[in-house]
Amino acid sequence: MRYAICNETFADWDHARICDTVASLGYTGLEIAPFTLAPRITDVSATRRAELTQQAKAAGIEILGLHWLLAKTTGFMITSPDAEIRATTAAYLCELARACRDLGGNILVLGSPLQRRIPEGATRSQATDYALLTLEQVLPALDETGVQLCLEPLAPTEADFLNTADEGLAMMQRLNHPLVKLHLDVKAMSSEAEPIPTILRKHIPHTGHFHANDPNLRGPGFGDMDFRPIFAALHETNYPGWVSVEVFDYKPDPVTIARESIRYMRECAAN
Template sequence: MKFAICQELFEGWDWNRQCELIAEIGYTGIEAAPFTLASSIYELEPERRIELRQQAESHGLTIIGLHWLLAKTEGLYLTSPDASVRAATRDYVIALGDACADLGGDLMVFGSPAQRNLLDGVSREEAMGHAADVFAGALPRLAERGVSLCMEPLTTNETDFIRTCAEAVELIERVESSTGAENFLLHQDVKAMVGQETDPVPELVQRHANRLGHFHVNDTNLLGPGMG
């Protein structure tokens, strides 16, 4: 198991300086936010991906994966009723998967609340279908690259679509039943579970253990365990 940190904390820092500090304070992994690496994942050249990976590894670190996948993008939306928008979103998720694998990672966390909220006139069930369409189109390529996609439930304060573990599993099972994909998993976040769920966190972890692909332990104030 890798003990990783989400590195957008250090946005604007030189990458090598980030790696140096992350290793110094005891982490063994980096979970990268794509927007800190390039304005678009299409602009992160293969050579630069290799360089980032090698610099991390020189400090004993693994880039475990990516999160905040659609943050600071334009024209992308998971639950859009527009098929062309969903196709662009699918293609971007695929490109993110390629970058993730090139960087040495094997997972991506789909949070991106601003790109998944229900749009006017779109019902929850319709949004489920639109999201399933995007993910079903992307997951085969991700599987080829050895990358899993982990759906992150978020609180009502952040989104109105997929707010509980049960809702995330509903979407996962929907995609799984239509595609047979085994690389669409659940992401659990302590902050989100405490802020949204009615059941205790340990119970939620046990209930969904067979679907769990990744876990964030930050408290509700976004600091470390026991700090908030």
């Protein structure tokens, strides 16, 4: 199992320090939120991208990709009825794919709930059509970079669009591109009717990335979620990708979160 952690867990830490720390705790991958680098990914120069990549490599860390793609930005909306906004959003997602490649990664996790809401007065079906029109414009950049776009279902408490793994799979199938995959997240799956191991056994063949977290917004092992059946399902389905820790509650501190999360995950994977 390959373990990674998301860099925003470490708040304002220097990138090199993050890489050194997570490597010392047993992680081999780092997932990056673009807003931790600059207001927009296009503000991160080629020189800076090369520096970030080199710092990670020096620590023995792979930058696997980007998530929170549109967080803390303005003017973007995947589900917009406005063709110009859709085109602008698609163009930015293309730039994110290029940045991901430059950093040595190959995964874009498309969550960003605020930028994929059902527009006022629109139906869910219409929002789906708008999203498809946006994402179809991104496909050439995926071919260019070799980066996977992983569609992330989110719980209804977070988003009103793309809420289940089945809905994510349906959109993936409509896009019908080998570099469009599902992303599965424990916290989000906990809102579904089916047990998480059942969802995993059904959808792992279509899944490009996986986030480990507790429904209480903390890391694995910091809440009531039992990860042993989850890791059993990942093992049974031969999941080949990363297991990346993503938290939203940063207590008590980054090092404790990272250390105890990987300790617990390894314990669960060994059972």
